[in-house]
Amino acid sequence: MTEIKNKQTVMNVFNWIKYEIKSCLRSLAISKKWPEKLPFDRITVEPPRDASNGDIATNAAMVLAKPVGINPYDIYLPLAEGLKKLESVKSVEIIHPGFINIRLISDIWLAQISKILELGQDFGNSNMGSGLKVNVEYVSANPTGPLHAAHARCAVFGDALASLLEKAGFSVIREYYINDVGSQIDKLAHSVYLRYQEVLGSSSCIPECDYPGEYLKDVAKALVMHEGDNLMNALEQEWLEPVRTFAVELIMTNIMKDLVTMGIHIDRFSSERAIVKKNLISHALARLEAVGLVYRGMLNPPKGKCPDDWEPRPQLLFRSTKFGDDVDRPLQKSDGSWTYFANDIAYHMDKVERGYMDMIDVFGADHGGYVNRIRAAISAITGGQANLDVKLCQMVNMFDGGKPVRMSKRSGNFVTLSNVLDTVGPDVLRFIMLTRRNDQTLEFDYQKVSEQSRNNPVFYVQYAYARACSVIRNAKEIFSAEDLSDFALSRVEINFLTDRNELKLSKLLASWPRVVESAAASHEPHRVAFYLANVAANFHELWSKGRENARLRFILKNEREITIARIALVRATAVVVASGLEIMGVKPMDELRG
Template sequence: MNLFADFHARIAAILARLQTEGRLPAELDFGRFVVEPPRDPSHGDLACNAAMVFAKEAKAGFGAPRAFAEAIVAALAREDSVASAEVAGPGFINIRVKPEIYDRIIAFCVNNPGVFGRAASAPGAGKVNVEYVSANPTGPMHVGHCRGAVFGDALASLLAFAGRAVTREYYINDAGAQVDVLARSAYLRYREALGEAVGDIPEGLYPGDYLKPVGVALVAKYGRSLLDQPESQWLAPVRQFAIDAMMDLIREDLKALAIEHEVFFSERSLTVKHGASDAVMAAVDALRAKSLIYEGRLPPPKGQLPEDWEDREQTLFRSTQFGDDVDRPLLKSDGAYTYFASDIAYHRSKFERGFTTMIDVWGADHGGYVKRMKAAVAAISGGAAGLDVKLCQLVKLMRNGEPVKMSKRSGDFVTLRDVVDEVGADAVRFMMLFRKNDAPLEFDLAKVIEQSKDNPVFYVQYAHARGRSTLRKALEAFPDMDLTPAALRSADLALLDDAGERALMALIAQYPRLIEQAAHAHEPHRIAFYLHDLASAFHSHWNRGKDEHGLRFINEEKRFLTHARLALVSSFTAVLASGLAILGVSAPEEMR
């Protein structure tokens, strides 16, 4: 049902025929040309650039690109779905299809809402792992986390819809120094819960109130038994207890945004010994076996030398062999593994679990880490797996155009929950996706709950509600009309001959192609923009019905025309609902 893919295949077949006739060279990469919707509707339904892309290769057989294009056009004209094909400009091929092609697409969409646009699973595509959020388990989620969270979740949905086998994963950073700090902070709350006056939370510990219930829960579990123990005794159990509590908190926060991961992967689990070794050691050994590890010295960074720079020999990974700028250390001066070493082991685990496409969603401040991680994935997989890192820029939280102040100290930050409670999950999700991930984003708490066209969330949801309302309204005019998919799909769509109706149909027909491209580019924001465009086309056509009553969807005098128009409305709401579902935003029946 992808009109554009269909014609790409047809034109490829035509080119192949020309190859066997010896008028084109044998080796041509058909992936180089595109069939796309023309920007200017007067150019027809589809435009193809094949004649220009293969101009060089066709020069011997055809001469100028236009002549080559004429040959393709002649072949296209014989296709039964083509109304007309012509050459334009330097060699564009503009194709107009017969209207029934669109009728068929709309009929399919009406009859298979939720399926239209979905791609069949590609056999050789391999499993995809999308890792996102991965916030440190030291407290509730900050508003800064929500962009990556929503982005990763929508991307995963998009890829699944595009036919990929997707796993959503969360990496728990439960092995660093910060979780020890968490444990000490929780232990303090534990003493507090036992009646001790702890006063101000000392510098270096987490001050937030959210640890108080953890202290109480520790008392419930351990009583007073931890009080007179040395830290070496209580640290590990308290740490695990606190981490579990924090992860419960985080899962709750994510649930408020309708986000659910299938796998929570513990960093600490990588350092659990199996005999004499653990996963990190195993990963390093694997690299060593490929001669990618050596003992050496790194040159200091250019420019300002760090204060505590000390030239020393260390264990290095040859990431420069895979495009990194310098080789990267795997051991700290105290002999422990670096975070990078665990990350290598973690991504090695992903590879061993069968993922050949890995997508990591990070904050933009981790941009400096991308090259080494890609290098590591290339090294551990021998080039069999690829890593794409999607960096999400900061969100500037605003209220009525004024920045919302966020002080970092004293644990007084704006939580994700605060924001979701204030404006709702739909608004947060849509706005996080109504911007390219690598562009900064302004999020205005006042604007996103405004019920006006300024607010894209509302604008799109309103279009859906309007469409659904029309279908309900139609039953008042035609109480016996059958609006089930099975009935609507056999509506006589040839009756739809208005330019506004055909424009809407053309836009709907682009949906499968849009899905494919957005999935390929790992860019869910394209869905959001498409839905906004689609909603706009609908609103626009709707308003034409105010001047020309004959264009209204419901026409009491013309039963069959109304039925056909309702089929169009139904396909429209189906695509809106489908796209919104990918974004994780609700498609309301009515606005309240």
């Protein structure tokens, strides 16, 4: 094995150790004449669950034992001996049932402090993605009303995921799909027209099936400003299109304003209406028909019920049962128009033809039953070449001091995003939305997210950054003759950091590149929030140790070398926290005021 001698060139310690492990295993494979094709890609190198077991754990021997056809111990032993020869490895231990735990010398971890200060927030950048193009579609709320809290979760998740993928080396486009055709849009137009008549003095009653939210009064007033009373006595075929277009455009304008306020960036807005007008659906369905997945047949009534008006009729169907669906899905309505599913197939094919073979869709939880059929259709259209990952975001329950927040009469039946932003601001909202896995229900309590305590993850992480900035400001006052720039700190003697808590924090900061890559690979941006909370907890713990033991304070006026080394650690902590917050779309705060 060829060990990397210059520790300063190492940025991802875990990738470096994986490289050494694979190098050792390849040498063993040659000398022992193991099979040529071995699953090296399944080898994991990560921190052990229990930190007392070492710095790094690998499953290498367990993964290779079966393909090679030998006892795992016949791999463990020579691999362990090979790793022990590395100057940077302090010890190697074999753990039942099949892991190897590795401890590295402290120099390796401490050297990463200098690397962090040298690279700044570029520390953690990866070429894992190799510039691969990825389309991330998120928000995509129907333009029938204002955004609400659940939309915010999809928006934050998608935006953070896109930023995470970019840091991991992917070329990302952020896209919003405007569902501007279909019965929901027609229903919107009818609701707006009734409000329009009200504004002009006509009494009307909004049917239960239409949109009752009072926000439509503003849309109607704007329509009156635009059209006057020209549409008052018009026939439906005369007013439907202009009202529908006006309402969608105005509501989309308001949606975009909320997204801008929240710091959500969208590169491209795609329209379902445009997809239909371009007649892309026939082109897409022809591909499915060519592989036997589209046919004309009879559709059974929904399971467990048979509506009185149900009339079996020949329909154009997609064979979704072939992919685990309950029934085959219709592609065309009785009036000859295409279903949403057919339009969506064409939209995804459009993405593929724009060069995006890797796609991620962020949907609300109510789209769960839709996932398999759209994946199947895209796989069939592209001959299995395209990848579509659908991430479902569960509901957001709004509370204030533990009590459910009442729905807004103005919005109809939900809490608007603009109200949440007015109350807590975009940074708090964005951070909290990433404190749970996307597939778990999230509780958002106005009171808790406003607390200045360790129970509030937003405050706890921001406080770590602000506290680090405060320490550095104090150091600059006390050591005014010293150059405490990042460049200067990256070249200080860092081995003065000998306390176990200092080393613990150093190891955690050094693991940031691994967190970036693992979170990007799994499409799980919440891992960044979890990691930052861990960094904050370790930093606050180290600060508290200094209050208990004066020798552990960050600043010792009469001990320059130790102080400068500790300031380097503090500054590295601030850099990594800022890097993580950048992915989350949250601005780090130099000072916190109550």
